Amino acid sequence: MNLHEYQAKELLKKYGVPVQEGIAVSTPHDAEEAYRQIKTQYGSNFAVVKAQIHAGGRGKGKVRETGINGVKVVKSVDEVCEVSQKILGGTLVTIQTGEAGKVVNKVLIAQDMYYDGPSERKEFYLSILLDRSKGENVIMYSTEGGMDIEEVAHKTPEKIFKEWVYPAGLLQGYQARKIAFNLGLKGDAFKNMVKFVTNLYKAYLGLDASMLEINPLFKASDDKIVAVDCKMNLDDNALMRHPDLAAMRDVAEEDPTEVEAGKHNLNFVKLDGNVGCMVNGAGLAMATMDMIKLSGGEPANFLDVGGTANAQTVEAGFRIIMKDPKVKAILINIFGGIVRCDRVAQGVIDAYKNMGNIEIPIIVRLQGTNAEEAKKLIDESGLKVQSAILLSEAAQLVNKAVAAA
Template identity: 85%
Template sequence: MNLHEYQAKELLKKYNVPVQEGYACSSVQEAEEAYRKIKTDTGSKFAVVKAQIHAGGRGKGTIKETGINGVKVAKSMEDVEAFAKGILGGTLVTVQTGPAGKVVNKIFVGQDMYYDGPSERQEFYLSILLDRSKGENVIMYSTEGGMSIEDVAHETPEKIFKEWVHPSGRLLGFQARKIAFNLGLSGVAFKNCVKFVTNLYDAYVGLDCSMLEINPLFKAADDKIIAVDCKMNIDDNAMIRHADLVALRDVTEEDPTEVEAGKYNLNFVKLDGNVGCMVNGAGLAMATMDMIKLSGGEPANFLDVGGTANAQTVEAGFKIIMKDPAVKAILINIFGGIVRCDRVAAGVIEAYKNMGNINIPIIVRLQGTNAEEAKKLIDESGLKVESAILLSEAADLVKKAVA
């Protein structure tokens, strides 16, 4: 589950991780009130207005309707009002959203971090995620903060450091000190960084994050170490341990068809092709998508109905796939191991009848337990459904359908 910046920062506070203070706002009036509070509470003369969407590159992205960036520095109440009006309700396009962009429903009005002080300010990069190749958590960090880490990796890979932590233990003191040292910190800033990284790692583990990114990690003029931005992803499989966090899910940021699929416990990912596919098992789904491409088509989705496919799940899958106007054919590829093929065939027939008029080719390939009986059921159903047992047969039918 992805979280917005303002949500992630509130969670980090519970782990004593210093963050840029601010307020989430849904209207211009709320933004103006937030600016007043920031001036009173922090003494900050300026404020930062940030669009809240589940995508990076907001500072360089632009609002389609107004042409302004997704992150702006406001130097007055008039600026706050203008930026709030120009961002809220607009469509923000960044390198991560694609040309379609995402609608901005909230903004974060935060304190200005460039306040005066005795020492230099610096921006760093730091993230924590799972390194699957080692089976350990890895802290990746760099002195080059405030910019795309992909650019840093490409242009100056020597400036990226990594520290691995075994998932059964905590971040050790010498590791936290090593990170602060490699970032070039000393004195009070060094001590603050050690404490920051230690608490941040505790938050990563305690919240069951799959990814936690701070960019920039900011060394303020008074040597405080602060999370100015935060991207947080919580492992969906761990949500049973975090019932209090379920309400933080923002379904408006997710693909509507994927949200609907989740209601039926279907694993669905929207793609850009022309052949819809419905499969049981992730491995078979990947092989099916490859077969579609080899047949001259392009997969329109990844849809795994699981090992207990029945008429209800098949019908739900049909409806979700049919919502895509680009789909020219649907391929159902089921391996009957846990579930019998004849039961799946009966479910396909029932779903087809319930849905009424379907004007695109439906190809059903069932293999495994009672595959022959399943093919007979479909062939004798009188419906416009073509059946196959071999994968090569299904591939030929897909090729014909998209030709």
């Protein structure tokens, strides 16, 4: 589950991690009031208006309707009102959103961190995530923080440092000091960075995060270390331990079909292809997607109905796939180990009848528990559903359907 910047910062503060303070608002009027509070509290006319979407690259991104950047520095009430009006309700397009962009429903009015001369301030990069190849958490950090971190990783990878941490333990003191040393810090800045990294790692573990990225990680001229921006992803499987965090979910930022699939306990990921697929089991789903590509098609989705699927679940999945106008054919590939094939077949038949006239070719391959009964249900349904036994046969039918589309 992704969080907005303002949500992530509030959580970090609970772990003693210093952050750039700000107030999230959804209207220009509230933005003006937030600016006045920030100005009074920090004694500066400067503030930052930051679009709140689940994507990075906001500083370089532009709102399609107005051409304004997603992050802007302002220095007056009039300016904060004007900028907020141009951002709120607009579609922000960044390198991470793609051309579709994301609608901005909130902006963060944040304190100005560049309150002094540039001589002693510095921007760093730091993130924490799981390194699956090693089975350990890894802290990635660099002296070259800011909006061009992707270019740094691509052109000068030697400037990216890594520190691995055993998942069952905390970050050790010597590791935190090593990070501060590699960032070239000394004195109070060194001590503050050690404390910052230590508390940040505690937050990563305590919140059951799957990714935590601070960019920029800012060192001010007074040696304070502050998280100016924060991206945080939480492990969906751990939300049962954090009902307060689950309540922070912003479904408006998610694909509507994925949200609907979640309501039916379906594992669904929207893709850009032309062949919809419904499978039980992640491994079989991946193999089916490979088969679709080898047959000349492109997967339109990843949909795993799981081992406890029934007719209602299958019908829900079928309806979700059909909402994609790009889908030119549907392949249902079920291996009945736990799930019964006849249940899946009945779900397909019910969905077909309930949805009325369906012109898209449907290929069904059902093998395993009650496969014969399932094939009989499909064949006797009178519906325009093509049945396959072998995977190669299903592949040929998919190829034919795609070629005819």
